[in-house]
Amino acid sequence: MKRRSLLLAVLVLAVGWELLALVVNRPILPSLALVLKEFVLEFPGELGGHFLASAWRVVASMLISIALAAPAGLALGQYSALNRIFSPVIYLLYPIPKVVLVPVVILFLGINDLSKIVIIFLILFFQILVLVRDQAATIRPELLYSVRSLGAGRRALFRYVYWPASLPAVLTALRQSIGTAVAVLYVVELVATQRGLGYYIYLQGSTLFDYPKMYAGVLAMSLMGLGMYFTADILHRKLCPWQFTQQP
Numbered sequence: 001m002k003r004r005s006l007l008l009a010v011l012v013l014a015v016g017w018e019l020l021a022l023v024v025n026r027p028i029l030p031s032l033a034l035v036l037k038e039f040v041l042e043f044p045g046e047l048g049g050h051f052l053a054s055a056w057r058v059v060a061s062m063l064i065s066i067a068l069a070a071p072a073g074l075a076l077g078q079y080s081a082l083n084r085i086f087s088p089v090i091y092l093l094y095p096i097p098k099v100v101l102v103p104v105v106i107l108f109l110g111i112n113d114l115s116k117i118v119i120i121f122l123i124l125f126f127q128i129l130v131l132v133r134d135q136a137a138t139i140r141p142e143l144l145y146s147v148r149s150l151g152a153g154r155r156a157l158f159r160y161v162y163w164p165a166s167l168p169a170v171l172t173a174l175r176q177s178i179g180t181a182v183a184v185l186y187v188v189e190l191v192a193t194q195r196g197l198g199y200y201i202y203l204q205g206s207t208l209f210d211y212p213k214m215y216a217g218v219l220a221m222s223l224m225g226l227g228m229y230f231t232a233d234i235l236h237r238k239l240c241p242w243q244f245t246q247q248p
Contacts, residue, residue, distance in 0.1 A: 014032055017031075017032045018031060018032055018033075027211055028211055029211075030211055030212045030215060034212050035212050035215040035216055035219060036219075037212075038212040038213050038215075038216040039216040039219055039220065042213060042216055043216075043220065046200070047200065047213075047216060047217060047220055049195070050195060050196055050197050050199065050200040050217070050220075051197060051220050051224065053195040053196045053197075054185055054189065054196045054197040054198070054221065054224060055224055056113075057113060057116050057117050057120065057185060057196070058120060058178075058181055058182065058185055058224070058228065059228075060117050061117050061120035061121045061124055061181065062124060062174060062181075062228075064117070064121050065121050065124035065125045065128055066128060066170060066174075068125060069124070069125045069126075069128035069129040069132065070128060070132050070163075070166065070170050072129055072132075072133075073128065073129045073130070073131070073132025073133040073135075073136060073166065073169075074132060074133075074136045074158070074162050074163075074166055076129070076133040076136070077132065077133040077134065077135065077136025077137040077138075077139075077166075078136055078137070078139075078162070083133065083137075090126070090129065090130065093126065094126045094130060098119060098122040098123045098184065099119070099184050099187055099188075101119065101122065102119055102187065102188055102191060105118050105119055106191060106192070111191075111192040111193070115188075116185070116188040116189065116193075116196075119184060119188050120181045120184055120185060120188070123177060123180055123181055123184060124173070124174070124177045124181060127173045127176060127177045128169075128170055128173040128174070128177075130173075131169040131170070131172060131173040132166045132169045132170055132173070134169070135165060135166045135168070135169035136162060136165065136166050139161065139162070139165050147160065147161055167239055167240055168236065168240045168243055171232055171235055171236040171239070171240065172236070174232045175229060175232045175233060175236070178225055178228045178229050178232065179225060179229075182221060182224065182225040182228075185197075185198060185221075186198040186201070186221065190202055197217050197220055197221045197224070198221075200213075200217045201214055201217035201218055201221070204216075204217060
């Protein structure tokens with residue numbers, strides 16, 4: 001996407017916010033200028049600490065999800081017998097909204113970062129697993145035969161065939177899951193914690209009624225999600241250039 005288009009979109013959203021704030025004319029929707037002022041003042045201090053706590057939870061969840069779901073998806077995609085065994089389980093678990101498991105996970109793991117990371121991990125894991133499995137299942141057999149004929153073993157097949165073929169699916173799954181992961185992060189940070197953007201937003205908006213700071217927290221969480229999305233998009237273009245060679 002061109003930078004000019006992004007800047008234009010930001011400008012349109014900013015103007016729309018200001019106009020809506022003028023129309024509403026109530027403290028619950030402060031002007032964007034006031035929110036940006038609070039963001040600049042708060043981010044080096046309290047808001048920045050909550051931002052780092054939230055970012056750590058999401059990044060840790062992503063890394064663990066990739067490390068576990070990508071190999072599992074490759075195995076299921078390449079071994080039909082294994083896929084037949086686990087497909088019914090995945091079929092039943094994949095559609096379940098993982099956010100409903102928050103109380104269960106907290107009961108088993110306690111009130112800590114681990115329980116929050118596990119909830120986000122469950123969302124990312126199944127998305128990556130399903131996409132990688134489907135991608136690995138489409139690898140042409142003749143490609144595998146040709147590489148094996150050159151004496152390639154399992155490690156070489158994984159490095160030069162399975163992983164490059166499935167990497168786009170991993171990155172696509174990440175991009176698709178980031179929005180959901182950040183949304184769930186907000187929910188899990190409302191439960192028995194005093195660190196994280198979800199807690200900060202709820203505290204400022206529903207307890208202290210400091211709406212400019214609340215929106216500053218919303219802006220911080222939005223920027224975190226956008227930053228992660230753009231990072232995944234850049235990695236996709238850098239690591240899988242063959243998918244973008246014909247795009248303007």
